[in-house]
Amino acid sequence: MIGRLGQSGYACPAFMPEAALPASKIGDDSRDAVAMVARCLDLALAEAATPPGARAAEVERARRGLQMACRSAQKLKSRRQGSPVIADLEGGSLPVDLQTLTSEMRACTLCTDLPLGPNPIFQISAAARMLIVGQAPGRITHAKGRPFDDPSGDRLRAWLALDRETFYTDPRIGIFPMGLCFPGGGPGGDKPPPEICARTWRQPVLDRLPKVELTLVLGAYAIAWHLPHLKGKSVVQAVQSAAEGQGKVFVLPHPSPRNNRWLRQNAWFEETVVPRIQATVRRLLGAPAGHAGHGAEEGPHG
Numbered sequence: 001m002i003g004r005l006g007q008s009g010y011a012c013p014a015f016m017p018e019a020a021l022p023a024s025k026i027g028d029d030s031r032d033a034v035a036m037v038a039r040c041l042d043l044a045l046a047e048a049a050t051p052p053g054a055r056a057a058e059v060e061r062a063r064r065g066l067q068m069a070c071r072s073a074q075k076l077k078s079r080r081q082g083s084p085v086i087a088d089l090e091g092g093s094l095p096v097d098l099q100t101l102t103s104e105m106r107a108c109t110l111c112t113d114l115p116l117g118p119n120p121i122f123q124i125s126a127a128a129r130m131l132i133v134g135q136a137p138g139r140i141t142h143a144k145g146r147p148f149d150d151p152s153g154d155r156l157r158a159w160l161a162l163d164r165e166t167f168y169t170d171p172r173i174g175i176f177p178m179g180l181c182f183p184g185g186g187p188g189g190d191k192p193p194p195e196i197c198a199r200t201w202r203q204p205v206l207d208r209l210p211k212v213e214l215t216l217v218l219g220a221y222a223i224a225w226h227l228p229h230l231k232g233k234s235v236v237q238a239v240q241s242a243a244e245g246q247g248k249v250f251v252l253p254h255p256s257p258r259n260n261r262w263l264r265q266n267a268w269f270e271e272t273v274v275p276r277i278q279a280t281v282r283r284l285l286g287a288p289a290g291h292a293g294h295g296a297e298e299g300p301h302g
């Protein structure tokens, strides 16, 4: 149901955000959540005769509100039942799989203050064995629609000993930044990734990537999420603290050419940490994607 509701063809013209309970006020009871979604649907049905296009702003707000309501319902139901399902309209249930979440993310318009508008950029598959976690797309990535398609990406691929084609087409390689859309520029660089993005999408997606055995973390926001004990540490400290890949996570300095000085001053990173990362990547991706034993359930979503 989540997929059908969240995809762009569906919007409730009558639903106003205040008609739904905020997530913080929902008790830990899946009945509340399901009732909330049912209320959205009731309102949609009651207003089915509203002339199309008459209230575009309300429709957009409704769509966002409904997305959030559905996600709250999904979370509560999952917690309750230990499985990612929510009640279906007909009384059955449908799994909320990665593909559904992917469709939801691609249609996401939760942030209303993005200077170039929503344009979620990521590459994930249920077959992912390694995950690259950066901060958020920059302006160029926003325009290209492809992550790491720049000199930073070239250096990152060199660190991983991966060619471009493998990097972008092998479903075992996932790219899932902390913010999925370009957040806009600020005085000292790009703005931080919108908090709501990680809050909404991150854990549900990570929960559906059971084969990930290597996470490569770049930047303070990714460190704070994946290695909270390193939050606030300097880049050197964070990279050193994860230099053995403990917990299947490595911290990388940003591969940007602007970081050349840091890399020169910390040559130990490329001399000792990069070879460890490459060995892990080789172990995970050694066989071609179609012969790795786990298959590629879904194509890459990049």
Ligand code: SF4
Pocket: 105, 108, 109, 110, 111, 118, 119, 120, 179, 180, 181, 194, 196, 197, 198, 200
């Ligand atoms: S940044 Fe994330 S939450 Fe905001 S619109 Fe893009 S996908 Fe949605």
